[in-house]
Amino acid sequence: MQKDLKKWMGNALLEAEKSFLINEVPIGAVVVHNNQVIGRAHNLIEISQNPTFHAEMLAIQEACNNLHSWRLNDCDMYVTIEPCLMCAGAICSSRINHLYYGAPNRKFGAIESLYHVLDNQQLNHHVSVKGGILDDQASNLMKAFFKRARRRK
């Protein structure tokens, strides 16, 4: 099991590296269904000038296209950084089964940092959550990104 978590998170990290290469905040996500990636994406906010183009949002939409359904009940999400409010909401609305993430996001994270939104017992869908998967690699990529951005300024 532990090996699989790392394998899928490795896929999400490859996505995050794609963002890094094009100067986007390096966050990547994959949606896994029946042991297969059915959605993969990386953050594309600046290039698209679309504030909703977070990795999680794009990966969810690709997965829904592939399943021809907005319900992802039997799917898991792997994302390199703790999701923000918008993405946590989308993860819950799309009925993702398990959410695995890498490093916390102290500024924007809605799972354990700024909020604990998925803990609300009144929600009509409950996502099981586990953080800390390959968190060092995820946070090192973020640190390298912001270091480079500061240097360029």
Add this chain to the structure above:
Amino acid sequence: MQKDLKKWMGNALLEAEKSFLINEVPIGAVVVHNNQVIGRAHNLIEISQNPTFHAEMLAIQEACNNLHSWRLNDCDMYVTIEPCLMCAGAICSSRINHLYYGAPNRKFGAIESLYHVLDNQQLNHHVSVKGGILDDQASNLMKAFFKRARRRK
């Protein structure tokens, strides 16, 4: 001022009616900039099988396309029903200035019902919020939708 709020919310209600006509949960939204609607949309989840196609999300993306920017600092949003978690997050991330909404959403609302997410002082952007604009019309449309749905079942 009060008259303008009703005018723009009237636009959002027209959008909500479009959802009603195609059997989608009737919620509509507009984004207003310099006294002009630059984004208008209605809920399209079922027809698109895309869980992110809430009225607010689509209106924000249209507004960003029109302004060629993911930042909507000088824009206001009018939405007929209290936004959910995902949409509240998108409204904050896109830096909408004022959020006006109609009726509360006791099951999914993230502003005053299930959560009060926009009250968090640690957020890097603060949205001013006012609910209760043409709330009767917004909630009557929702009630009519669910009554019809139950009858059809």
